[in-house]
Amino acid sequence: YNSIEISINNQSFYPLYTDEFIKTKIGAENLIAIKKVITKREPKPYSNCVEAANIISPIFDQMKKSKYSNPYSQQMCLKFCYQKLMIKKCLCYDLKYPNIFEEKPCLSINDLKCRDDFESSFDPNLCIDLNWCPLECLSVNYEIQYTFENMNDFKLYTALNISKFVDASNIPRGTFIYVYFQDLKFTYISQSPSKTIGDILATIGGTLGL
Secondary structure (H helix, E strand, O other): OOEEEEOOOOOOOOOOOOOOOEEEEOOEEEEEEEEEEEEEOOOOOOOOEEOHHHOOOHHHHHHOOOOOOOOOOHHHHHHHHHHHHHHHHHOOEOOOOOOOOOOOEOOOHHHHHHHHHHHHHOOOHHHHHOOOOOEEOEEEEEEEEEEEEEOOHHHHHHHHOOOOOOOHHHOOOOOEEEEEEOOOOOEEEEOOOOOOHHHHHHHHHHHHOO
């Protein structure tokens, strides 16, 4: 192996192996600094987001029967929407994603060709247009800064707590990975309406002289 792949996600979120991973360097000191960002949007009509309790979708209904619905995210829903539409076309599911639709996997040459053709033409906007995967109102994201430094002899002695008189050439090159928050704070972004429905009605009423 020439790297170790690491996924950073919220503790309550169940990751898929198709998610983005950080490829760390073997034989180096890897530093992964994290900054947490929580975004709270106002639901319709103030934005396009929908509270999870109000989502009506065949995809989300199926997700709720599995471990992938809490918390709900549009990106996760889009992956399963892709799966559902591909099953409809190819009569098999893509092994890159979990099987929550109880269909056979794509294994034969014809199945794999159908899968590849569908994957290259798939447009996530179709799932959004069908209202199957609305935007979530509460989301948790992580801003990640990744750097690495090659291990010199001094760092290796210090990390392994060994004598500097030991021949470093006889010590296997270790890989050190440090994952930490940049600080103990997080960014919270909250939307609020500048005018409520009542304010708008009052303004209209005042304009009309009611």
